[in-house]
Amino acid sequence: MIKRIDHVAVVVENMDDATAFWQDALGLKISHTENIADQESVIAFLPVGGSEVELVEPTTETSGIARYLDKRGPGIHHVCFEVDNLQATLDRLDAQGIELINREPTTGAGGTRVAFVHPRSANGVLVELYERGIATE
Amino acid sequence: MIKRIDHVAVVVENMDDATAFWQDALGLKISHTENIADQESVIAFLPVGGSEVELVEPTTETSGIARYLDKRGPGIHHVCFEVDNLQATLDRLDAQGIELINREPTTGAGGTRVAFVHPRSANGVLVELYERGIATE
Numbered sequence: 001m002i003k004r005i006d007h008v009a010v011v012v013e014n015m016d017d018a019t020a021f022w023q024d025a026l027g028l029k030i031s032h033t034e035n036i037a038d039q040e041s042v043i044a045f046l047p048v049g050g051s052e053v054e055l056v057e058p059t060t061e062t063s064g065i066a067r068y069l070d071k072r073g074p075g076i077h078h079v080c081f082e083v084d085n086l087q088a089t090l091d092r093l094d095a096q097g098i099e100l101i102n103r104e105p106t107t108g109a110g111g112t113r114v115a116f117v118h119p120r121s122a123n124g125v126l127v128e129l130y131e132r133g134i135a136t137e
Numbered sequence: 138m139i140k141r142i143d144h145v146a147v148v149v150e151n152m153d154d155a156t157a158f159w160q161d162a163l164g165l166k167i168s169h170t171e172n173i174a175d176q177e178s179v180i181a182f183l184p185v186g187g188s189e190v191e192l193v194e195p196t197t198e199t200s201g202i203a204r205y206l207d208k209r210g211p212g213i214h215h216v217c218f219e220v221d222n223l224q225a226t227l228d229r230l231d232a233q234g235i236e237l238i239n240r241e242p243t244t245g246a247g248g249t250r251v252a253f254v255h256p257r258s259a260n261g262v263l264v265e266l267y268e269r270g271i272a273t274e
Contacts, residue, residue, distance in 0.1 A: 001164045002163060027229075028139055049188075049219075050186060076261075096161070098162050
């Protein structure tokens, strides 16, 4: 039901500095970047095995990502797992008293179906759940 | 050269509470647990795809993990990548001015060869590098 780690997202202050480590030094390769307007951030995707590292830089000073960066500094923002049935997973978590940020799938980068579990219910970890395929709504 | 995400390690305050989320609610399964005496911690391993989530609970109040927990609270402690040649990777990173915690492989859980990159050089992320196989020393 939980299939794999889809990605680990890292909040960075400066994308050029970040790619100097993750790409030039460590040896991962950026497959593409996306400017996510409604998240006020740019994301670089670096595939590794069947997963990705995502580097996230805020593009405004007011976005949620910018405020996270101000408060906590750069570092891992969330980990995302692929599930085979997102709504069923959310219903099961909800029934077990797990605090969900999204009780129904919402639309993530590239039109995918995603939802977040609150860190209060996940040992301080912001957990994203992702179902492969494009949202139909 | 960087093959895949080997694991994401999560520091937890209480293993029973943690497994209530990661195993009972989310649906991962603990494959085994290890008491790592020299790290003063117990680790539960939960495979997911070709990777693992590792839940780490300190077993003393003085260990590095316990101090991390006191200072930062529960959450993601590090992310580990499998590499095919650890010493060559460390040499390349060192040559590029990346700050390494271990400039040579050290022995991790189960006798594996691992080394850590300092978060100062990795956007606040504690990066572990791991080479498959048992250390021969």
